Amino acid sequence: MPHPNRRIVLASLAGLASLRLAGPAVAQPRPGVLRFGLAAWPPNLQPWVSTGAAAGTVKMLLHRRLLGFDAQGELRGELATEWKLDAEGAWVFTLRSDAVFHNGEKFTSADVKWSIEQIAGERSTAYYRAQMQQIERIETPDAATVRLVMKTPLATVPQWFTNYNMAIVWHGSRDANAPIGCGPYRVASQERGTFLELQAVPGYWLPGLPKSRTIRMTVYADENLRLAALQSGDVDMIEYVPWSGMAAVEADPRLSLVTQYGPFMDLLFNGTRPPFNDPRVRRACAHAIRREDIVRVAFSGRGKPLEGVPIVEGTPWWDAELAKGWAYDPDRARALLAEAGYPNGFSTTLLATSQFGMHQSTAEIAQRYLAAIGIQAELRLTDWSTRVSLGIRGQYDIAVHGVSADFNDPDGLTVVLDTSLSAAHGRSFGVQAPRTVELLAKGRAEFDPGKRVEIYKDMQRAALEEVPMVGLAWRAQGYGLDARLTGFANLPGALSTSSGAMLEYTGPG
Amino acid sequence: MLWLLRRLGTSLLLMWVVASIVFLALHVVPGDPAEVLLSTGGTSPDPYAVAELRTRLGLDLPLHVQYGAFLAGLARGDLGVSLVDDYPVAEEIMLRLPRTLELILAGSLIAVLVGLPAGTYAAVRHGSGFDRGAGATAAVLQSVPVFVLGTLLILLFAQTLRWMPAGGYVPASESLLRHLVLLLLPALAVGKGLAAVVYRMTRASVLDALSRDHVRTARAKGLTPRRVLARHVVRNALSPVATVLGLHMGALLGGTVLVEYVFNWPGLSTPLLRAVEARDYPMVVGIILTVSALFLLINLAMDFLYAALDPRILRS
Numbered sequence: 001m002p003h004p005n006r007r008i009v010l011a012s013l014a015g016l017a018s019l020r021l022a023g024p025a026v027a028q029p030r031p032g033v034l035r036f037g038l039a040a041w042p043p044n045l046q047p048w049v050s051t052g053a054a055a056g057t058v059k060m061l062l063h064r065r066l067l068g069f070d071a072q073g074e075l076r077g078e079l080a081t082e083w084k085l086d087a088e089g090a091w092v093f094t095l096r097s098d099a100v101f102h103n104g105e106k107f108t109s110a111d112v113k114w115s116i117e118q119i120a121g122e123r124s125t126a127y128y129r130a131q132m133q134q135i136e137r138i139e140t141p142d143a144a145t146v147r148l149v150m151k152t153p154l155a156t157v158p159q160w161f162t163n164y165n166m167a168i169v170w171h172g173s174r175d176a177n178a179p180i181g182c183g184p185y186r187v188a189s190q191e192r193g194t195f196l197e198l199q200a201v202p203g204y205w206l207p208g209l210p211k212s213r214t215i216r217m218t219v220y221a222d223e224n225l226r227l228a229a230l231q232s233g234d235v236d237m238i239e240y241v242p243w244s245g246m247a248a249v250e251a252d253p254r255l256s257l258v259t260q261y262g263p264f265m266d267l268l269f270n271g272t273r274p275p276f277n278d279p280r281v282r283r284a285c286a287h288a289i290r291r292e293d294i295v296r297v298a299f300s301g302r303g304k305p306l307e308g309v310p311i312v313e314g315t316p317w318w319d320a321e322l323a324k325g326w327a328y329d330p331d332r333a334r335a336l337l338a339e340a341g342y343p344n345g346f347s348t349t350l351l352a353t354s355q356f357g358m359h360q361s362t363a364e365i366a367q368r369y370l371a372a373i374g375i376q377a378e379l380r381l382t383d384w385s386t387r388v389s390l391g392i393r394g395q396y397d398i399a400v401h402g403v404s405a406d407f408n409d410p411d412g413l414t415v416v417l418d419t420s421l422s423a424a425h426g427r428s429f430g431v432q433a434p435r436t437v438e439l440l441a442k443g444r445a446e447f448d449p450g451k452r453v454e455i456y457k458d459m460q461r462a463a464l465e466e467v468p469m470v471g472l473a474w475r476a477q478g479y480g481l482d483a484r485l486t487g488f489a490n491l492p493g494a495l496s497t498s499s500g501a502m503l504e505y506t507g508p509g
Numbered sequence: 510m511l512w513l514l515r516r517l518g519t520s521l522l523l524m525w526v527v528a529s530i531v532f533l534a535l536h537v538v539p540g541d542p543a544e545v546l547l548s549t550g551g552t553s554p555d556p557y558a559v560a561e562l563r564t565r566l567g568l569d570l571p572l573h574v575q576y577g578a579f580l581a582g583l584a585r586g587d588l589g590v591s592l593v594d595d596y597p598v599a600e601e602i603m604l605r606l607p608r609t610l611e612l613i614l615a616g617s618l619i620a621v622l623v624g625l626p627a628g629t630y631a632a633v634r635h636g637s638g639f640d641r642g643a644g645a646t647a648a649v650l651q652s653v654p655v656f657v658l659g660t661l662l663i664l665l666f667a668q669t670l671r672w673m674p675a676g677g678y679v680p681a682s683e684s685l686l687r688h689l690v691l692l693l694l695p696a697l698a699v700g701k702g703l704a705a706v707v708y709r710m711t712r713a714s715v716l717d718a719l720s721r722d723h724v725r726t727a728r729a730k731g732l733t734p735r736r737v738l739a740r741h742v743v744r745n746a747l748s749p750v751a752t753v754l755g756l757h758m759g760a761l762l763g764g765t766v767l768v769e770y771v772f773n774w775p776g777l778s779t780p781l782l783r784a785v786e787a788r789d790y791p792m793v794v795g796i797i798l799t800v801s802a803l804f805l806l807i808n809l810a811m812d813f814l815y816a817a818l819d820p821r822i823l824r825s
Contacts, residue, residue, distance in 0.1 A: 041783065043546055044594040049558075052549035125547065125558040125565075177595065191604070192596055193783060194678065194775040218677060220773055225663065228675035232667040355786070385540030385788050388548045403552070415553055424553030425544075 056164035057500025063167030063181035211507035262496030271431030312493035345374020391425025609776035616699030628711025714746030
């Protein structure tokens with residue numbers, strides 16, 4: 001009887017190697033095609049409903065907003081060429097005259113008016129519904145002008161129109177799942193949950209764009225597989241590079257890594273009952289946690305401590321001293337607890353999702369540091385759906401959350417800091433922070449940039465006292481890409497999750 | 510005939526029980542599809558939007574009304590549409606089920622191609638170095654979790670050697686070679702545990718057959734060892750191996766979940782996991798019903814097979 005084992009092993013290896021030599025076994029780059037690894041399947045592509053950043057990336061390529069951002073994160077026009085306040089305090093947008101929808105219809109002010117009306121509608125499920133309802137009247141004096149008369153003066157209106165859930169859709173669109181946009185791409189083919197292929201619109205109205213004729217988006221839900229797909233050359237680019245793999249991407253000369261500190265982790269509280277209805281207890285929690293450990297363990301060092309209100313460093317509102325307002329100080333934390341009537345601490349619960357590793361790791365480290373000052377927090381780890389449900393209903397004491405502001409202006413933090421808004425899993429439940437809320441509103445209504453800076457610094461001081469949330473860590477948001485690709489930029493700060501818009505400028509050479 | 514009707518009736522009853530348990534369990538656990546959909550990416554949804562979406566999806570109706578509508582749909586053979594994007598559940602299953610079955614069949618084929626000859630050779634050379642080495646390998650293969658093996662295969666063949674793609678799927682109609690290449694690693698991961706089972710079963714059966722009188726007689730008649738092995742040993746040893754293979758193939762339906770996830774193989778697992786996360790009730794129930802129906806069909810087929818082989822079952 002022959003010995004087949006060695007032969008089998010050699011034959012198998014030769015077979016695998018020959019598959020490699022066969023060339024087409026491993027996907028090869030195709031000219032004009034950008035292969036992109038998505039982290040999640042967009043649940044749907046309804047233009048105004050918030051269904052996550054992956055859906056946002058696709059929507060920004062299919063549609064146009066009134067405004068967007070340049071690579072530095074500065075406002076720039078998309079469908080609007082100019083935007084300004086008129087003498088009566090209304091916002092006036094001057095529109096492009098050369099934009100065309102995918103069905104060949106010309107873009108006009110009627111489409112802007114119709115889109116805003118749909119978003120603000122009574123039966124709307126749009127993310128910006130509440131904001132659009134703050135518009136008292138939409139005037140369209142001509143095809144290239146839209147005038148928004150607000151119920152109250154608001155400085156941040158242009159920022160609203162940069163959100164990826166604020167697409168301008170052709171006014172004759174009837175199918176919510178297939179609205180007609182005027183972006184550089186349209187969906188050529190897709191398989192639900194697997195891939196999306198976007199094809200450049202022939203004769204796109206902006207000359208020279210988009211840079212890649214086709215974008216093939218394949219979903220790699222597992223972060224390690226997504227990284228492996230980039231490293232093995234299956235895709236040209238991936239989003240959400242896992243923190244543990246960032247060093248490997250940096251070390252690979254064929255690849256490049258672009259990161260920004262945008263999203264952050266925070267602690268939320270149920271302020272409807274003791275002990276967390278007392279701001280001193282919440283402040284004690286804020287001073288109890290050493291953030292460097294969260295950055296090291298949960299983000300493999302790819303983050304930075306967040307010891308204040310999450311204002312992006314380098315913006316006019318950032319202040320070095322205020323940014324350290326909740327610095328690690330266990331003695332102060334114990335003193336605050338004693339002052340609040342808990343000299344020996346207390347027992348409580350800490351809610352987090354186990355579905356995302358960084359949430360669980362952050363919760364575990366927070367739990368250890370809280371224990372060190374006498375707060376014994378029992379971990380409650382759930383799947384994401386349960387975490388959302390318990391958060392909205394206030395069925396927790398402390399919760400760990402991770403999110404990004406809507407935009408870099410401090411008003412973009414309203415979704416996190418304004419605890420007077422409706423209950424949400426991403427905001428503290430029933431916490432009273434009246435000065436913070438009042439100053440947010442004041443900043444939103446102020447048009448003078450210098451005064452806004454001072455108002456938002458006051459807002460940070462108020463938040464450090466009232467503690468509507470506790471900042472824990474900024475986390476690096478990374479894109480990994482083939483080093484030969486050019487044109488892509490990871491937008492700064494909170495805008496990082498909107499960087500998918502830059503894919504239309506991305507291509508080889 | 511009565512036996513057949515009774516078996517079919519039992520199967521239908523079991524399907525109803527499975528469907529009801531899954532439907533009710535999903536509604537009992539915390540998590541609301543409208544809240545989850547509008548909270549994707551960590552954003553905090555407007556409660557008016559959540560309420561409106563709940564109304565549109567019929568989630569504001571009493572549970573017994575939803576259950577009645579669900580059963581009525583099932584009775585018409587209508588599995589409904591996804592709560593997330595209105596996609597028909599039946600279409601999703603029809604697209605993905607063949608891929609899951611293909612993965613199971615490919616894994617089983619690898620298991621047979623590896624386990625059968627290795628088990629036979631180990632039995633013939635029992636006590637040899639090969640026998641001991643193969644036994645140890647089988648133990649390792651059975652004990653290593655599929656996601657560990659899957660990750661190691663990707664690390665070695667995709668990331669380090671760059672011989673294979675990291676994962677994914679290409680239809681055979683688009684490129685047969687790439688289809689097979691992408692199938693290879695997940696099929697190895699699916700088949701590794703079954704290969705170990707087939708190896709052990711084959712080795713034991715062949716060892717047993719080798720000690721039988723008819724084998725000794727065949728040798729005494731002067732048949733060559735190869736012929737004795739092929740005609741009188743392996744053929745007799747195959748029956749228990751086939752039984753074990755049949756039983757384990759059913760279990761592989763559940764075992765592919767992790768493999769499909771690790772290798773991004775777009776079978777039934779991906780939509781099932783996504784639907785559970787999103788509390789997409791129609792999709793979860795539809796997929797679990799399909800898997801349960803397959804199990805029941807396999808069991809039914811086995812019952813028919815046993816009845817055909819042993820008519821005493823029918824008579825009793």
